[in-house]
Amino acid sequence: MSFSAEAASEVPTLPEVHSGIPKYLFEKATRAKNAVFDGRSKHLKERQRLPVVPLGIEREDFYNALEELKEKLDAEHVEVNDKPLRDGWYMEHPNTHDMMTILDEEEFVASAVVYPSTTEEVQEIVKWANKFLIPIFPISMGRNLGYGGAAPRVRGSVTVDLGKRMNKILNINPEDYTCLVEPGVSFYALYDELEKKGLRDYMWIDTPDLGGGSIIGNTVDRGVGYTPYGDHWACHSGLEVVLPTGEVIRTAMGALPGNNTWQVFPYGFGPYCDGIFSQSNFGIVTKMGMTLMPNPGGYESFMYTFPNEQDLAPLIDIIRPLRIASMLENVAQLRHVTQSLAVSGLPRSKFFSGTGPIPEDIVHAEASKSYVGDHTWAYYGMSYGPAHIRAHKLALIDAEFHKIPGCRKIDPSKLPEDEYFWSRDRIAAGIPDIHELRWVNWAPNGSHIAFSPVSPIRGTDATQLFELGKKIHGKYDIDFFPAFCVGLREMHLIVEIVFDRDDPAEKKRALDCLREMVDEAADKGYGEYRTHLVLMDQVAGTYSWNDGALAKFNERLKDALDPNGILAPGRCGIWGKRYRGFGWEMGREREDGGSEGRGVGPRVE
Structure with missing residues (x-):
């Protein structure tokens, strides 16, 4: 399929395709797809590729092993990854690599893909992998975008795509x-x-x-x-x-x-x-x-905006008791104005063509033209239950939020159908949407990678993390997109770094920025709750209390349950015995840009 044909193909729908879009979202998904391809300039390397064979396996032995696997599952359910690497988009994503790769696209790449249809066939694949010492990497659907997608951590692993035929x-x-x-x-x-x-x-x-x-x-x-x-x-x-x-x-x-x-x-x-x-x-x-x-018997979304960056600390301290008491009932979002601007789906070049982070005066000037109006922080929430119960809770929330000078409650009746507020409204009501990735269009060939530390719901912690992220983003000339997701007693700061995956220098800046934030946050006591494949070793290393006791415990579990280390080696920084000591770990000190070690050890008897 050519680039133009790929862009023109119809969005897959349910129930015809297990990974398809519901029909109520078809038109919206089609517009989203068009926007993705309108901003794409990355060219496909139109060539056949030799499969990337995992280290420690001879190519001929690998092919012979695949032939045996084809006999177990039928040849049509085993695909060799010898085609050009097509990135696709959210609804038509690859299962062979990361469509938003932060490394060279030939790094985190699968050698083959196998499609089991039953638990028994998964068992057969696992036994086969142990027999030939071939690493396997299971995915459900491979849409873990921003964290590595469908890519295996060990180059040349065989991807076990569970979703295609196990979707009941x-x-x-x-x-x-x-x-x-x-x-x-x-x-x-x-x-x-x-x-x-x-x-x-x-x-x-x-x-x-x-x-x-x-x-x-x-x-x-x-x-x-x-x-x-x-x-x-x-x-x-x-x-x-x-x-x-x-x-x-x-x-x-x-x-x-x-x-x-x-x-x-x-x-x-x-x-x-x-x-x-x-x-x-x-x-x-x-x-x-x-x-x-x-069904709670009714629901009502609400949105408040706050004018100043300095409002963050007092606002978080207002949110904490309301959230712990479940007066603020859902996992809500407090988003920065830069992300409000980016979620319009327009490229950064529409607002600013200079270098460095987009100037704050331009961000606020553009925000003032929107239906929501100028702001620095936007809080999206939902109240549940019958109308009279919602009215009581919402009145208490309104009084608390208005303790912040300049607080404004947004009137949803004045917002157009395509305003981002309505996406948050649907999601908080349990209705899946496809609006969110619009901000990836901020960059050509838009991709993203996330910084995701966890902290208490305290103003001092929010301010410290915000200032840390803003400072390091400025150092690397990257636009800063922070959002706080507030749980019951903790909050996740989710910072999406948007980059051009066809620009090696931009990818390096994004990765360097993220690595520095991870280490500096850990030094201040904030750990990541989830991370990209390329950072898993680094993040796991920050959980180092008592001479890395947790990592050692995980290694003992790994060696007991997976003595040959065939299952997703390196995932979450956990390596089996055959991989340890061979330089597979990736961290800030590694400058070769590669993901492989020097080899693997022998079979564990």
Whole structure:
């Protein structure tokens, strides 16, 4: 497919394609796709490629091993990655590499992709990988954009794409408000199914900013959404897991034959082991239960703006008691005006053509032309329940927020249909959207990578992190896009660095900026909750209390569960014994721009 044909192809839809868009979002997705390709200048390297064979494997042995795998799963379900690397876009993303790569595109790249259809076939793949000592990297749908996408950490790994053929919604229980899903079920697909069954009036899903990701993939990576059920890992109940040696376990009540409580009681009996399968490489999750939110009987979005950067500390201190008391009920967002400008979807060049960060006076001048008006901070929230209950809560919130001089409550009736407020409204009501990635159009060939530290909900902490990020962004001449996502007793600062993936110098600045922020934040006591593949070793290294006791514990678990280290080596900074000591770790001190080590050790007997 040519570049122009790729841009012109129709957006895939549900239910025809498991990874497709719901039909209610088709036109919006088509506009989003057109905007992506309008800003694209990166040319495809139109050439055949030799598969990147993982270190430690001879090419002929690798091909012979693939032939054996084809016999187990049928040849049509094993694809060699020997084609040009097409980046696609959000709804038609690659499963062979990171479409938003921060390194050279041939670094984090798969050698082949395999498509299992059952848990038993996943077992076969794991046993095959152990036999030939070939690293495998499982993905659910590969839409972990900003954190590495579908790319494997070890170059030349075989990607196990669980989503393409394992995409069933196995159960929706309207009495218990639960569901059981496979890895290829997206938030879009579950929402679509609730609509189809007439259950949307009774129960909601919780969705992240974009609904195309896998429910399992997002949850095991501890992603968040924006209703009161926004902590997805806290809302899961029950896992089926293929271990790295091929055994299958079901956790919690799932271990009891004939149980009827797997999705309603997450603990079972004995040690609670589910946690070791989140943000790890200790197993492949093939089924997961999830709780659904009862329809609260009404909802009402609200938005406040605040004029000054210095308002951040007092505002966060107002938010904290309201959030802990659940007066502010959902995982809300406090976003900076630069991101408000970028989410218009227009490129930076429409506002400013100079070098360095876009000047603040231009940002405020452009913001003043918008329907929301000029501001520095914008708070998006949602109140739930019947109208008289909402009115009481909203009056208390209004009084507290107006303690900040210059606070303005935005009247939604004056906002056009395409204003970003309405995207936040839909998401906080459990309706998946596709609006969010508009800010990636800020740069040509727009890509992003995230800085994601966690802190208490305190004004002093918010100010310290904000000033840290602003200072380091200024040092590297990068526009600063901060947003605070406020949980019950903690908040995530999410800073998206937007860059041109076709500009090596720009990519290097983005990565250097991010690495410096990670280290400086850690020095001040703030750790990342989630990170990109390229930073996993660095971030894991910041959790170094007691001479790295946690890392050593994770290594012991890895070696016990995965003695040959075949499953997603390096994920979250966890390396098996065969990889340790061979220079695979990536950090600020590594200047070669590569992701590989010097080799691997022998089979562990």
